[in-house]
Amino acid sequence: MLAELVALNRWDEAGLAAQLTHQLRELIASGRIKRGAVLPSSRHLAVELDVSRNTVTHAYEQLAAEGYLRVAARRRPVVIDDIEERLAGATPVPRREATRKPQLAPWALRLEDVGWPMSYQAEFRPLRAGLADAREFPHEIWARCLRRSALRRRFNDQTLVNRPSLRQALCDYLETGRGVRAEANQILILPTAQAALTLVTATTITPGDTVWTEDPGYPGAAAAFRAAGAKVVGIRLDQWGMTRARQTRAPKLIFATPSHQHPTGRVMPVARRTELLAAAEPGKTWIVEDDYDGEFHYDSRPMPALQGLDREGRVLYVGTFAKAMTADIRIGYLVVPPSLARTMEVAQRHLGLIASVHVQEALSDFMSDGHFLAHVRRVRRIYRARRDHLATLLERHLGKVLDAEVPHGGMQLIARFRNGGADREVVDRLVAAGVEVRALSSLAVERPRDSGLLLGFAAWRESEISRAVRIMADCLAGKRAQVLGRAV
Amino acid sequence: MLAELVALNRWDEAGLAAQLTHQLRELIASGRIKRGAVLPSSRHLAVELDVSRNTVTHAYEQLAAEGYLRVAARRRPVVIDDIEERLAGATPVPRREATRKPQLAPWALRLEDVGWPMSYQAEFRPLRAGLADAREFPHEIWARCLRRSALRRRFNDQTLVNRPSLRQALCDYLETGRGVRAEANQILILPTAQAALTLVTATTITPGDTVWTEDPGYPGAAAAFRAAGAKVVGIRLDQWGMTRARQTRAPKLIFATPSHQHPTGRVMPVARRTELLAAAEPGKTWIVEDDYDGEFHYDSRPMPALQGLDREGRVLYVGTFAKAMTADIRIGYLVVPPSLARTMEVAQRHLGLIASVHVQEALSDFMSDGHFLAHVRRVRRIYRARRDHLATLLERHLGKVLDAEVPHGGMQLIARFRNGGADREVVDRLVAAGVEVRALSSLAVERPRDSGLLLGFAAWRESEISRAVRIMADCLAGKRAQVLGRAV
Numbered sequence: 001m002l003a004e005l006v007a008l009n010r011w012d013e014a015g016l017a018a019q020l021t022h023q024l025r026e027l028i029a030s031g032r033i034k035r036g037a038v039l040p041s042s043r044h045l046a047v048e049l050d051v052s053r054n055t056v057t058h059a060y061e062q063l064a065a066e067g068y069l070r071v072a073a074r075r076r077p078v079v080i081d082d083i084e085e086r087l088a089g090a091t092p093v094p095r096r097e098a099t100r101k102p103q104l105a106p107w108a109l110r111l112e113d114v115g116w117p118m119s120y121q122a123e124f125r126p127l128r129a130g131l132a133d134a135r136e137f138p139h140e141i142w143a144r145c146l147r148r149s150a151l152r153r154r155f156n157d158q159t160l161v162n163r164p165s166l167r168q169a170l171c172d173y174l175e176t177g178r179g180v181r182a183e184a185n186q187i188l189i190l191p192t193a194q195a196a197l198t199l200v201t202a203t204t205i206t207p208g209d210t211v212w213t214e215d216p217g218y219p220g221a222a223a224a225f226r227a228a229g230a231k232v233v234g235i236r237l238d239q240w241g242m243t244r245a246r247q248t249r250a251p252k253l254i255f256a257t258p259s260h261q262h263p264t265g266r267v268m269p270v271a272r273r274t275e276l277l278a279a280a281e282p283g284k285t286w287i288v289e290d291d292y293d294g295e296f297h298y299d300s301r302p303m304p305a306l307q308g309l310d311r312e313g314r315v316l317y318v319g320t321f322a323k324a325m326t327a328d329i330r331i332g333y334l335v336v337p338p339s340l341a342r343t344m345e346v347a348q349r350h351l352g353l354i355a356s357v358h359v360q361e362a363l364s365d366f367m368s369d370g371h372f373l374a375h376v377r378r379v380r381r382i383y384r385a386r387r388d389h390l391a392t393l394l395e396r397h398l399g400k401v402l403d404a405e406v407p408h409g410g411m412q413l414i415a416r417f418r419n420g421g422a423d424r425e426v427v428d429r430l431v432a433a434g435v436e437v438r439a440l441s442s443l444a445v446e447r448p449r450d451s452g453l454l455l456g457f458a459a460w461r462e463s464e465i466s467r468a469v470r471i472m473a474d475c476l477a478g479k480r481a482q483v484l485g486r487a488v
Numbered sequence: 489m490l491a492e493l494v495a496l497n498r499w500d501e502a503g504l505a506a507q508l509t510h511q512l513r514e515l516i517a518s519g520r521i522k523r524g525a526v527l528p529s530s531r532h533l534a535v536e537l538d539v540s541r542n543t544v545t546h547a548y549e550q551l552a553a554e555g556y557l558r559v560a561a562r563r564r565p566v567v568i569d570d571i572e573e574r575l576a577g578a579t580p581v582p583r584r585e586a587t588r589k590p591q592l593a594p595w596a597l598r599l600e601d602v603g604w605p606m607s608y609q610a611e612f613r614p615l616r617a618g619l620a621d622a623r624e625f626p627h628e629i630w631a632r633c634l635r636r637s638a639l640r641r642r643f644n645d646q647t648l649v650n651r652p653s654l655r656q657a658l659c660d661y662l663e664t665g666r667g668v669r670a671e672a673n674q675i676l677i678l679p680t681a682q683a684a685l686t687l688v689t690a691t692t693i694t695p696g697d698t699v700w701t702e703d704p705g706y707p708g709a710a711a712a713f714r715a716a717g718a719k720v721v722g723i724r725l726d727q728w729g730m731t732r733a734r735q736t737r738a739p740k741l742i743f744a745t746p747s748h749q750h751p752t753g754r755v756m757p758v759a760r761r762t763e764l765l766a767a768a769e770p771g772k773t774w775i776v777e778d779d780y781d782g783e784f785h786y787d788s789r790p791m792p793a794l795q796g797l798d799r800e801g802r803v804l805y806v807g808t809f810a811k812a813m814t815a816d817i818r819i820g821y822l823v824v825p826p827s828l829a830r831t832m833e834v835a836q837r838h839l840g841l842i843a844s845v846h847v848q849e850a851l852s853d854f855m856s857d858g859h860f861l862a863h864v865r866r867v868r869r870i871y872r873a874r875r876d877h878l879a880t881l882l883e884r885h886l887g888k889v890l891d892a893e894v895p896h897g898g899m900q901l902i903a904r905f906r907n908g909g910a911d912r913e914v915v916d917r918l919v920a921a922g923v924e925v926r927a928l929s930s931l932a933v934e935r936p937r938d939s940g941l942l943l944g945f946a947a948w949r950e951s952e953i954s955r956a957v958r959i960m961a962d963c964l965a966g967k968r969a970q971v972l973g974r975a976v
Contacts, residue, residue, distance in 0.1 A: 067728075104831065105694045111834055139638055143639045146635060194838070194839065198841075202593065284591070285590055300550045329846070330845060350602075356847045357818060359844045
């Protein structure tokens with residue numbers, strides 16, 4: 001008797017028809033009701049189960065719509081033939097992994113070799129680099145902007161993927177604050193700065209192309225170009241940043257961080273910038289300028305962007321709000337030459353690299369109302385003091401072991417071992433002791449030429465920096481002894 | 489005299505040092521101060537300009553940092569040699585387009601052929617398809633969720649790109665509401681559903697691979713696969729959706745919309761679903777299930793997802809909040825098999841496909857507090873009534889010209905011409921008359937086999953639908969006359 005296989009619960013939120021449908025589906029799928037079986041009429045089953053006939057009819061119709069039953073007027077429903085084999089997967093059996101999993105594309109397989117993004121422990125600790133201090137962010141003001149933006153009713157104008165108000169606010173800021181020359185329609189608003197690199201890579205790189213990047217440099221850029229099949233050539237640095245490459249042939253793309261070279265923080269002077277532009281072959285070379293923390297220049301006014309020097313429309317300028325505001329905001333942007341504006345926006349929509357409209361409009365308010373500049377000015381002072389604090393403590397407590405290169409701007413600094421030696425083992429010991437640092441050698445694009453520590457100061461309070469340096473001093477006393485011991 | 493070339497404004501917000509730096513930079517860049525020129529001492533220039541010596545020193549140091557000047561203690565600053573040629577781009581000359589623009593990659597060039605995304609006029613008009621009605625969205629509740637999320641201070645834990653709370657809320661909803669079986673860590677939160685296709689394409693498609701899609705089908709999917717260099721084969725539909733392909737070799741990937749086939753709205757019954765799973769060759773074929781509007785089923789409960797029938801871990805399930813909530817929210821998601829969870833998250837971070845943390849947490853609150861299901865239930869009733877209204881009016885006013893296929897769910901319907909004929913010209917006339925419709929033939933993946941109109945009903949009020957149908961009736965009376973005239 002079918003009715004005996006069904007147990008309905010009148011207090012269950014799901015409702016009787018839903019319960020009956022679910023249970024019948026499971027009975028068919030599991031084979032307890034056989035293929036070809038003729039089920040009771042709805043009237044009959046309703047009486048057996050003491051439910052309304054509508055309840056049963058509803059369940060039968062649903063299962064017919066799903067393809068389990070064949071129903072016809074004045075006929076009892078029939079379980080569809082050979083449903084049993086076809087439904088192998090529908091029973092709630094424990095899931096097992098495929099024995100023969102489909103292959104991934106070469107791009108995905110290359111990700112393993114590329115080794116980026118790196119994984120972190122869940123916990124954030126001093127002196128992790130590359131971060132803004134979210135504790136200094138004006139959350140109340142931002143919450144107000146978000147709320148106001150969400151209440152502004154827009155009527156289905158969502159194909160405007162780059163909100164005009166934010167484009168204009170960014171345009172004004174980039175011109176006065178960063179020396180970027182662009183019209184609003186050259187600015188693409190993206191979920192992250194890394195998405196800007198995705199867009200640039202997709203539109204410019206063909207497998208086999210050559211790309212120059214600074215070495216050491218930002219690993220996320222090298223990873224994006226490598227995964228796309230480009231040959232990435234690491235170009236050495238001198239005190240002014242990226243040097244003139246000794247390569248005879250111009251590359252397809254040059255990636256540079258002229259405001260504050262990542263990771264050294266060196267500022268590229270204007271003469272070197274014009275050399276860089278000259279190294280880009282007309283008709284061949286794109287230049288990507290990543291101005292990830294150009295807001296934070298401490299000892300003089302920031303240099304105008306390389307983009308502003310470019311007359312040929314070959315510079316693609318990447319920026320982000322993750323450093324100047326907080327990483328949670330997740331908005332990056334890309335400024336493209338006028339000739340690429342249309343193509344790039346099509347590519348952006350094609351790839352679905354679109355940021356929340358609510359966040360875009362909140363950000364445009366945050367900028368227009370002056371909160372953005374006020375915040376940047378405020379944390380610039382705080383970060384500068386933190387840089388000075390870290391530099392002073394390193395000199396005082398670790399001056400004999402470490403040689404810190406104090407940058408004019410940015411959010412991190414590098415410190416080299418005066419006595420040389422490998423950095424990875426030291427980093428492991430520091431991390432184990434509770435200080436999060438990165439090995440300079442891990443930022444090498446080709447073979448590591450340089451060894452040392454990358455230390456973030458922007459996200460960490462002076463008390464946190466003090467504590468971290470104390471731990472480092474304890475650890476590196478051991479390191480110093482070891483290095484000396486080895487030398488003997 | 490240098491001082492005569494400079495005009496400082498003591499009321500200018502920029503400050504005297506900033507003004508002086510700017511003006512000197514322009515004078516050097518434009519060549520009015522020659523290369524090799526020796527500038528006045530800071531003391532001397534300060535007297536000439538009637539400013540403090542610090543102001544001049546500051547300007548000189550800034551320009552030295554930028555590479556325009558060479559400064560040394562007790563020496564007058566010198567404009568760096570050959571700066572003039574190098575700086576060609578730094579003068580504020582009118583921007584001109586590059587005569588020789590660098591080439592784009594084949595991917596970007598293919599976008600032109602792919603013809604997607606299509607461009608719309610700026611204005612949204614009835615009966616544009618594929619949209620939710622943003623006017624019905626509970627903006628106040630959403631604004632509250634966003635505000636609360638922004639006020640929740642997080643301390644730099646931003647590497648969690650997929651917020652655990654949203655993953656869990658989605659996991660629960662997808663299991664009970666859509667029959668998707670997954671753990672929270674199999675769910676990737678992305679900026680858009682199209683970004684999910686970007687991720688899938690990047691990780692699975694090698695140029696030359698074969699992909700099957702429904703024909704007619706969702707153009708954004710075919711476009712993504714084609715741009716990646718795949719051979720896209722359009723598979724015909726019957727009343728149950730995608731048919732068994734007559735292809736002898738299994739493809740690399742099958743893209744399907746089983747809940748409501750796009751654009752016909754047909755529901756794929758369970759037997760066809762198991763056939764589809766069986767068509768995927770073990771060790772070779774991925775299946776992408778795009779459940780873009782699975783929430784909106786009107787005549788019976790929604791069918792459980794194909795993903796829930798898959799025991800082999802080959803189905804990648806794509807969803808979005810753009811339809812169930814509002815397109816402004818910009819959150820899509822991808823459910824991947826357990827074996828792919830780690831690789832896909834690395835790929836997601838690599839591509840920078842990360843949604844705003846504030847929006848993710850607001851959404852998790854919106855779901856946990858029951859607002860999501862309440863909203864879906866509410867608009868489901870509204871959209872059903874709109875579907876019925878459109879279907880009734882089409883039958884009443886255009887029944888002799890159009891044959892509407894009324895779907896069991898979704899947000900749009902198709903209507904074919906009873907007398908045949910091309911659709912594009914009719915669409916042009918309707919758009920000109922103020923009704924936004926799409927040609928069914930424009931959704932063909934291969935050669936158009938079918939002609940008709942795609943009409944959206946979800947986003948439009950009954951009064952708007954009535955007005956649109958009236959306009960259509962006026963237009964299509966002409967069409968009917970014309971077709972008859974041609975037949976004569």
